[in-house]
Amino acid sequence: MEKIELTICLGSSCFSRGNKTTLRIIDDFLKEHNLKQHVHFRGNHCFGMCEDGPILKINDQVLKQVNGERAVKALKAHFKID
Ligand code: FES
Numbered sequence: 001m002e003k004i005e006l007t008i009c010l011g012s013s014c015f016s017r018g019n020k021t022t023l024r025i026i027d028d029f030l031k032e033h034n035l036k037q038h039v040h041f042r043g044n045h046c047f048g049m050c051e052d053g054p055i056l057k058i059n060d061q062v063l064k065q066v067n068g069e070r071a072v073k074a075l076k077a078h079f080k081i082d
Pocket residue numbers: 009010011012013014015045046047048049050051053054055
């Protein structure tokens with residue numbers, strides 16, 4: 001399986017508006033499903049898209065107004081998990 005790049009915005013706007021929690025939810029999800037070795041998960045500074053935030057990137061795909069639920073849904077779709 002190809003490793004995906006998962007980048008969460010930890011700029012102050014996204015962080016305080018939800019990515020603080022989303023970060024933890026994603027981390028738990030990856031652990032739970034043993035996906036850590038398939039994902040390069042890292043935080044980034046502001047993407048300059050605060051208005052559309054919180055922002056999460058999966059490879060080149062930008063997810064806007066993300067929350068834990070949407071992030072997990074996108075990851076499940078990517079890894080074909082029900
Ligand atoms: S803080 Fe996330 S896009 Fe600016």
